[in-house]
Amino acid sequence: MFVVLTVCLVLGHTGRSSNGSGPCVFRGWVPSGKGALLPEPARGPEISAEPAMSLGQDAARDRPPGRRHLLASELQRAGLRTPKLLGNVMLAPHCVCPAMPSPTPDPQTPSSEPQSGSTPSGDPAPPPGLSAAESQRLLSAAAHTRQVLLSVVEDQRAAVEALRQSEERFRNLVERSPDWIWEVDADARFTYASPRVRQLLGFSPEEIVGRTPFEFMPSEWGERARKWAARMSATHEPFAGIEAHYLHRDGRLVIVESSGSPSFGADGQWTGYRGIFRDITQRIAAEKALRLRGAALEAAANAIVITDRSGRIEWANPAFTTLSGWAVEEAVGRTPGEILRSGKQDADFFQRMWGTILAGRVWRGEIVNRRKDGSLRTEQMTITPLRDAGGAIAHFIAIKQDITEQKAFEAQSRQGQRMEVIGTLAGGIAHDLNNILAPVLMVTGVLREKLRDQEDQALLEMMEREAQRGASIIKQLLTFGRGAEGQRAIVQPRHILKDVVLMLQETLPREIDVRHQLPAKLWPILADATQLHQVVLNLCVNARDAMPHGGELNVVAENVHIAEGDALLPANAAPGSYVRVEVRDTGSGIDPQIRHRIFDPFFTTKPIGKGTGLGLSTVLAIMQQHGGFITVDSEPGQGAAFKAHFPAAPEESVPLPAPPPPAPAAARGNELIMVVDDEQNVRDVTRAVLERYGYRVVTAVNGQDAIVQFISRRTEVRLVLTDLMMPVMNGLALIKWLRELAPDIPVVAMTGLEDPGPAEELGRFGVAGTMAKPFTAVVLLETVARRLGLPVPPA
Numbered sequence: 001m002f003v004v005l006t007v008c009l010v011l012g013h014t015g016r017s018s019n020g021s022g023p024c025v026f027r028g029w030v031p032s033g034k035g036a037l038l039p040e041p042a043r044g045p046e047i048s049a050e051p052a053m054s055l056g057q058d059a060a061r062d063r064p065p066g067r068r069h070l071l072a073s074e075l076q077r078a079g080l081r082t083p084k085l086l087g088n089v090m091l092a093p094h095c096v097c098p099a100m101p102s103p104t105p106d107p108q109t110p111s112s113e114p115q116s117g118s119t120p121s122g123d124p125a126p127p128p129g130l131s132a133a134e135s136q137r138l139l140s141a142a143a144h145t146r147q148v149l150l151s152v153v154e155d156q157r158a159a160v161e162a163l164r165q166s167e168e169r170f171r172n173l174v175e176r177s178p179d180w181i182w183e184v185d186a187d188a189r190f191t192y193a194s195p196r197v198r199q200l201l202g203f204s205p206e207e208i209v210g211r212t213p214f215e216f217m218p219s220e221w222g223e224r225a226r227k228w229a230a231r232m233s234a235t236h237e238p239f240a241g242i243e244a245h246y247l248h249r250d251g252r253l254v255i256v257e258s259s260g261s262p263s264f265g266a267d268g269q270w271t272g273y274r275g276i277f278r279d280i281t282q283r284i285a286a287e288k289a290l291r292l293r294g295a296a297l298e299a300a301a302n303a304i305v306i307t308d309r310s311g312r313i314e315w316a317n318p319a320f321t322t323l324s325g326w327a328v329e330e331a332v333g334r335t336p337g338e339i340l341r342s343g344k345q346d347a348d349f350f351q352r353m354w355g356t357i358l359a360g361r362v363w364r365g366e367i368v369n370r371r372k373d374g375s376l377r378t379e380q381m382t383i384t385p386l387r388d389a390g391g392a393i394a395h396f397i398a399i400k401q402d403i404t405e406q407k408a409f410e411a412q413s414r415q416g417q418r419m420e421v422i423g424t425l426a427g428g429i430a431h432d433l434n435n436i437l438a439p440v441l442m443v444t445g446v447l448r449e450k451l452r453d454q455e456d457q458a459l460l461e462m463m464e465r466e467a468q469r470g471a472s473i474i475k476q477l478l479t480f481g482r483g484a485e486g487q488r489a490i491v492q493p494r495h496i497l498k499d500v501v502l503m504l505q506e507t508l509p510r511e512i513d514v515r516h517q518l519p520a521k522l523w524p525i526l527a528d529a530t531q532l533h534q535v536v537l538n539l540c541v542n543a544r545d546a547m548p549h550g551g552e553l554n555v556v557a558e559n560v561h562i563a564e565g566d567a568l569l570p571a572n573a574a575p576g577s578y579v580r581v582e583v584r585d586t587g588s589g590i591d592p593q594i595r596h597r598i599f600d601p602f603f604t605t606k607p608i609g610k611g612t613g614l615g616l617s618t619v620l621a622i623m624q625q626h627g628g629f630i631t632v633d634s635e636p637g638q639g640a641a642f643k644a645h646f647p648a649a650p651e652e653s654v655p656l657p658a659p660p661p662p663a664p665a666a667a668r669g670n671e672l673i674m675v676v677d678d679e680q681n682v683r684d685v686t687r688a689v690l691e692r693y694g695y696r697v698v699t700a701v702n703g704q705d706a707i708v709q710f711i712s713r714r715t716e717v718r719l720v721l722t723d724l725m726m727p728v729m730n731g732l733a734l735i736k737w738l739r740e741l742a743p744d745i746p747v748v749a750m751t752g753l754e755d756p757g758p759a760e761e762l763g764r765f766g767v768a769g770t771m772a773k774p775f776t777a778v779v780l781l782e783t784v785a786r787r788l789g790l791p792v793p794p795a
Helices: 059-060 067-077 134-175 196-201 219-235 280-300 318-324 336-338 346-358 404-450 453-482 493-507 529-545 615-625 682-691 704-712 729-741 756-763 777-788
Strands: 029-031 036-040 088-092 097-099 180-184 190-193 239-247 253-264 268-279 303-307 311-316 363-370 376-387 393-402 487-491 512-517 525-528 551-562 576-585 629-634 642-649 671-677 696-700 716-723 746-749 770-772
Touching: 029 180, 180 196, 180 487, 190 525, 196 239, 219 239, 253 529, 280 696, 303 318, 336 363, 346 363, 346 376, 363 393, 376 404, 404 453, 404 682, 404 777, 487 493, 487 529, 487 770, 493 512, 493 551, 493 576, 512 682, 525 529, 525 642, 529 576, 529 615, 551 642, 615 629, 615 642, 671 682, 671 704, 682 696, 682 777, 696 704, 704 716, 704 729, 716 729, 716 777, 729 756, 746 777
Parallel strands: 512 551, 671 696, 671 716, 716 746, 746 770
Antiparallel strands: 029 036, 088 097, 180 190, 180 268, 239 253, 253 268, 303 311, 303 393, 363 376, 376 393, 487 525, 551 576, 576 642, 629 642
């Protein structure tokens, strides 16, 4: 006899349906007609749990691990087998039923079972053939199994919820990511595009899917990317940080950075790539701007230095090295004061500067710094504080400009202005001095004819020579004062050198002993006498500055012949004969580190305001213009010797010294000559010379006086001799009036100045040349005779 035990997990009932009649029918299972239960046709994936079947919180909390395994164990312990093993136990979602063949009931046997299917006490009646203990054991096992089954159901439900939350989380990450997340197949066609593509390129994901990346790129980038994608298709390697250019729907360029990894199917076959595109357009633009700013800083002509708050250098541009002589690597980590301080600024200067920048204000000013080679440079500097994100001063940036040359130009300009004033003053002085010397020279000529004694002649010759020397000095003063340049001519350097030596002996401090060695037979040179004078004078002044406490200055000249290949001959000089002029001192000498720079314009080691740095550069320029060269020998503490080499001129080209002027010739007539000059001595001496030789003379003190007298005697006057620089009416104005009154009257102009301007204007009024004061009686008489058309006697 088989006993059918049905343990019902639905509503906690066993053996009966929920309405208490009929066979036990479980949800999801139906009777097979053979005493077994078969699965009910599927109604959907959902699993419902009745309230009476739900587990309490304690049961849920006490669920042991491995519930499915525990379920199988419990079923086996209860003598049941799982459906997976095709046993007689059929598991519905809500019940466990061991199915056994039902015995045929015996109608003869009265049923002692209550109709209700329960014992009088109300407890379920044990199935026939089972003891109460066995029945209780099975019911306990069934209750425990029900708990395990419900735990499995809740685990499934939790897994489904976790999967849903995971999918939602990752969907949010993908859809809200600032990067465009994409997936392409093996043909490089997009199979997925996140919504970010709309902001990145202006296309919707639907417009992207099915198309290749190359379709959204500029043509040149598309071809490049296609070739790169072909290589990646062969290697299946991941990639990162690849830059690519795309075109936005509106046509603007979008630069992205791409990273991706290969994707594979369940069978291990490569299916494409998935990855991200990050928009780096702004970053690229910022990097480009940063590179541009960096290049600008590197290429800036001004020196730029960045320091930390304490003043230690962290960065400097190449212009800093050019300005200071210090390499950036040498300067980093050190303060400017450690490497540049010159000692020209006191502590108060730096205290004020630091007080300004530490207060957050910009400092501007000039500072004298010392280069690595020891030379001093004047810099115009601006220091700006830089603040960090919190507003605290973290760095300083200094921008420095070398204004040494500018300061020298300013000094030169001031010096030029002073020289212009001196030139104007010199013009007035020269006029007066020449007026003083003019009577002296004219009188000596007259006295030479009267005084025939040899000693008297010697005295007159000395007087005339000194007057001529005075006139030469005045001429030189005008040349230097006005910056005029003379013409090159064959000159004897000995005479110029002697003049320079005499000037130095009179003007240099007594502590400096000026000596000279000037041979009588120096070769002549083709030179501008003024520039030769300037060369020697500049070298001597430089030597004076090198001996602040006195010393010895030597000016030595000699003839030298320099052959081809001689070590003394520079590369750009020709071999041959030279006159060497050496200026040697016993001063401090020249530092070897700066010797190569001493001829550079504006280079000077003298204190600010003590020199312009143009002296030696001017010397070098003059020497090069004359086809010569200059060398220097010096050792620190042992003085210096500058040797200027002037190319010698052929001996026969030197003009012979002019003989003393002959005595004035005899009188040639009695023409009336008008002499116009504001200096009475000049008028009187000129009148005496002319009258001595037969001329009649009428004098006037200025142009206005001359016009009055000329009008009264216009038919008698044959020649007008007038000074140009006079009060009331000058000589030029007088000549203009004379050309109106008597266009053909001869006029001779006298001047104590050498100004080509009036000479050009005089030519337009028929005045051929001028007579420069001071002049001799011979020059006066010869000039008057020529203008009157009289024969000039031979000298």
